[in-house]
Amino acid sequence: MTKRQLIIHSLLLVIFTTIVFVSIANYSSTKEYVQTSVKRETTELVSSFANESNRYSYERIVELELIADYLPKVLQDEKELVLYLNKQNKKMPFFAGLSFIQKDGSVLTADGYEFHVKQEESFKKALRGEVAFSETFNLHQDPNQKVTAISLPVYENNKIVGVLSGVVNMADVIGAMTEESRLPGSVFLLNKAEVVFSSAEKSIKDLVPDYMKMVDSTDANKIGSFEIDKNDAHFLAYAHTWNDFIILVDSSVNPDRAQLNEARWQNGFIIFITFAVVIAIALYVRHLENQKRNMMKRDLLTGLANGVQMEDDFHETIKEQETSPFAMYFVSIDSFNEWKERIGYQLSDQIIFAFSKKIRHVVGKSPLYRVGEEEFLIIHYADSRREHERFASRIINAMEYPVHMGGEAPIWLTVSIGICPSDIGKDMDTMLLKASYVNDEARKKGGNQIIYMDAELARVVEQNRLIHKELEHALEREEFYLVYQPIYEIASDSIVSFETLMRWKSPILGEVYPSDFIPLVEENNQIIPIGRWLIRKVALQINAWQKEGYENFTVTLNVSVKQLEDPEFINDVRKILRETKVATSKLIFEMTESVIAQNIDDSANVLSTLNSLGIKTALDDFGTGYSSLSILRMLPFQYIKIDRAFVWEMESDGGMSKSILKGVLKIANDLQLETIVEGVETDSQLEQVKQMGAKRIQGYYISKPVDPVSAINRLGVFECY
Template identity: 30%
Template sequence: MLFIDLDGFKAINDSLGHGVGDDLLQVCAERLRQDLRHTDMVARLGGDEFVIVAENLADASSAVAIANGVLQRLAQEIVVNGLPLRVSASIGIAFYPCDGGNADELLHSADAAMYAAKQSGRNTFREFEPQMNHTALKSLILQRDLHRALSDDELSVSFQPKFGVASQSVTGVEALVRWRHPELGDIPPLEFIPIAERSGLIISIGDWVLREVCRNIALWDAQGLPAISVAVNLSPIQFNVPDLVDRIDALIEEAGVDPCRLMFEITETTAMQNIENTSRTIEALQGRGYTVAVDDFGTGYSSLGYLQRFRFDQIKIDGSFMRDLDASGHRGNALLAAVVTLARALQIEVVAEGVETESQFQTLSELACDQMQGFLLSRPLPAGEVVAFLRAAADRVVVGQGSYAVSAG
C-alpha cells in the first residue's frame, strides 16, 4: 500500500480557490493511474490524500519503482485555467502482512511512513518502520499542544545577525521562532513548523511572530539603538493567503513600524508554486516599502532565470553551498562564484548562510560576496540579549538596504 499526500496543494487551494484545486486534483489522479497494472487500485481518501493498492508484487523494489514513478509524474508542471502550477508528493509505503494484518493497520502504517517522508523534506517516499508509529504519535501530541503554546507564552523569537563580508559590519537580523515545550523541552522548528502548516496554525503563529518583531523594534528604537532591519520568514501557506499584504500592513501600522525596517523571506519552492501570484505579491510588498529575499537558494528549483523574473532584493544561499566549499573545492567555488556574479549583474544582494569555518569566510571574501550569516559570527540571540548586542555593535551597524545602506556609526 502506498499512501500519497500532495505537497503544496493546500496553498494552491487556499489562494486560487476550490475550483482550481478540484481541477488540479483531477489531473493528479489521472497521473497516479498512469503506468499502473490493471490489477492495481487507486483511491482518493479525501482532501489531497490518495492510496495505491498493488497486489502480488515481486518484491519491495517493485513498490519503490511505483513510488518513484508517481514522484516523477506529479513533479511535472500542471496547467489549470492557464495557470502553470507545481505540486510534489510525500509517499509512505507499507507491506502486507508484516506492516499490518488488515486494511486499517496497513493504512495506519502507510500513513506513518508518509509523515516520515514529509519530515524528510517532502517530494520523497519512505518505507514503514516500527519506530515511525512513535513519531506519528508525537506529531499528534505536538499538534494538540501547539494550540496551547500560542496562548501560554511558550513561543519566543530569537534573532540571528547578518554581517557584511568585507567590513564585518552588522547588516540586519533574522527573526527565528522558538518553542520550549513544558514537558518535552525545546522543540526544533524543523519539527513543529510542518505541523503548524498541516494544522493551519501557521497563520496565527506568523501573525504572532510579526507582532513580536514589531514589539522588539519599538523597544530598540525607544533605547536609541541603530534602526536595524529585521528579516521575517513566510511559510508557503502564509505567502499564498489572498490578503497577505493587507494583513501585514495592518499589523505594521498598528505597531507604528516603518515598512523599510522589514524584509520578508520566501523559499525557492514557495516562489515557484504559482509564478504569477508570486510576482504580484513581491511587487505589492516592495510597493509598500518592504524588501523581499529568496531563502535557501540552491535547494529548490535553482533556476537562475527566475531571479530576473521575480526581482528579489536579496538572495540567501543555502548552507549546503558552504559545506560544499569545504568538500568540493574548486567545483563548490565555481558554483558560488556564478551565483554571486549573476546576482551582482541583477543588482541583488547575496547573503551566504551557514558560515561556520574561517576557510568558508575567506572564500566568501575572495568572491566578494555581500553578506554572511552563521555560527562562525553569531548564533541566534534570544530577544533579551539583542539590546546588549546592538549597543556593543552600534558603531558598526549598517542601516538600510542595498545601495541605500549607511553606517549607523
C-alpha cells in the same frame, strides 16, 4: 445485552473513568505546576529586588566614601564646600541631596540650606565611625519626598570632623526596577512598619491583612515566603535588605494563577462532556447493534470481508490467539486516484475487482479485508520480521504481472504496504493507526515499497501524535518565542541585521526542534495565524529596540508559500503596520525560491506591494532551484541570501561550489543586489567569501541565534562566536 454491546459499554466505562482520572490528574498536575511556578517566581522576584537594592546601597556608600575623602580640602571655606557638594550632587542623580553635618548637628546642604539634623540616631552612629541608614523621613527641601539618609564619618588627620549624608528615595529606586520588569507579583517596600512604595492598585493590608505579623516573624531569616492560600497559589515572599528595608512580593496578580480557574473549568467541562458523549454513544450503539444484525458484512464489489467483519474477527477470533505473533498489513494501490480520473469510475471498479482476486490468491488463508476504496487489510501470522517482509514481498512481486480488463490495454499496478506487528500494538485501533501511518510513509517514498513498524518508528509515531496535539494550542498558550541570528556586514566590520527564527518550548514536550514542527504548521494551515503573530512580534521588537536608542539595523523574517497564497496576507501586513507604527525600513521579508516559483505573477504582485509599503524583500536559499537567474530578472528583490550548501562544500567538491559561489556573487553585485552568504562556520570560510565579493555574512561563526537582548547588544560590533 450482546457480548459486543457488553464490550463496548465496558470500553465506554473505561474511557469515561480514564478521562475522569486523567482530568483529575491533569488538574492536580496543573495545580502543582502553578503553585511551584508562582512560588518560585515570587521568591525569585523578591530575591532579585533585594539583591538590586543591596547593590544600589553599596554603590552609593562607595560614592559617598569617595566624596568624604575629598571633603577635608574644602571644609574651611563654606562657599567652596557648598559649591563642591552641589557639583557632586549634580553628577550623581541617584541622590535626592547631599549635605555636610557638623559635629554640633548643624546641616549644610548642597543647595545652601542650613538646619539642625533631624535623624539623630543615624547621625550619632556616623560620629562613632559607622555607616548608618536612617528611617524614612520627609526631605527638608521637598516634604513630598519620603527619603532615607546614608550617613558616614568624614575624617581629617584620622579624626572625625563631621558627617557626610546622602539622601536617597528608595521608593524611586524600587519603582524604577518595577518599570523595567514584567512583574509576576505586586512589590512593596517597607521601612519599619511603613509602606514607602507599592506597585499594586490595592494596599498590602487588603491583599494580606496579617502581613505585619508575618513581617515581625521574619527577623530570624533574611529571605523567605509565606503561604497565604496554597490551593489558590497565593504566596507572600519577603527579603530584608542590607539597609534595613523589607521588600515584600505578593503573588495575587501573578498571571499564572489564572491557569487554576481555567484548569478547574476545562477539566470539569471535559468530564461533563465525556459523560454526555458516553451516554449518547451507549444509546446510539444499542440502536446500531439492532441494525447491524441484518447488515451485510461483505464488500459488495469484491466479495471480501469489510471493516465491520474485520472488527468482529479481530475481537472474537484473532485476540483469542494472543500467544501467536501476527501483523496487520495495510495495502493500498499506488496512484489510484490518478487511474480513476484517467479511465473513469466503471473501469476503476474493474481494477479493484481484478486486484482483489490477485491479492486473494497471494495471501491464501490469511484474513483479507477491503477497508477503503483502494485500501485492503491483511492479518498474517508469522514468527519474525523477516517472514512478515517475505510475505509482503510476495504481494509486491505479484504486481509484476499486469491487470487485464477485456479489450482494454493491460494495466500495471504497484502497491504500498505498511506492516504493524502485534508486539507494537495488539488492540485493533492502535495497529490500524500505525499500519496506516507506515503505509502513508511508503506512499511518500514513491510507492511500491514495504515499511515495517518497529519500536523506534512507533516512538516517532507517538512523538508526532503528541506534537500534533500540543501544536494545536501552542500559539494561544504563548509557547512560541523568537530568537535572532546576527548578520555581519563586511564594509562596516559590524553586525547590522538580524534574522528572525521561531522556537517552540512546550510544557509537555520541552524544546521542540523547528524541523519537527515547522512542516506541521505548514501542512495544517496554522502558519497563517502564526505568521501574523510573528510579523507583529518582530514589529514590536523593532519598536522596543528603537526606544532603547538603537537605530542602524534591519530585521529579516521568513514568509511561507501558504502566507503568500493567503488572499488576506497583504491586508494583514497593512493592519499590523498601522497598529504597531513600525518603521518599515527596518523590515525585510524573506521568501525561498520554491515559494516564489509556484506562481511568478502573483508573487511579483505581492513583492511589489511590499516594496511600496517600504518593506524590502530577499530571495532566500538562492542557488538551490533551477530557475534562480530568471527569478532575479523577473522579481523586485533587494537582497539575495545564498544557500549555505555552497559554503559547506567549497573545499570538498573540487572547487565546483567555490566557482559557482564566486559567479553568483558577481552576478548579484552587477545587478546591485545586496548579498548575504549563509552557513559560514569557520574563519577560513569567512575570509574566502570576503575575497569573492560577499557583502553580508550569516552563520554560526558570526553568531548562533540568540535572545533579543543578546542580539541587540551585538549591534555595531563583531566578535566571532
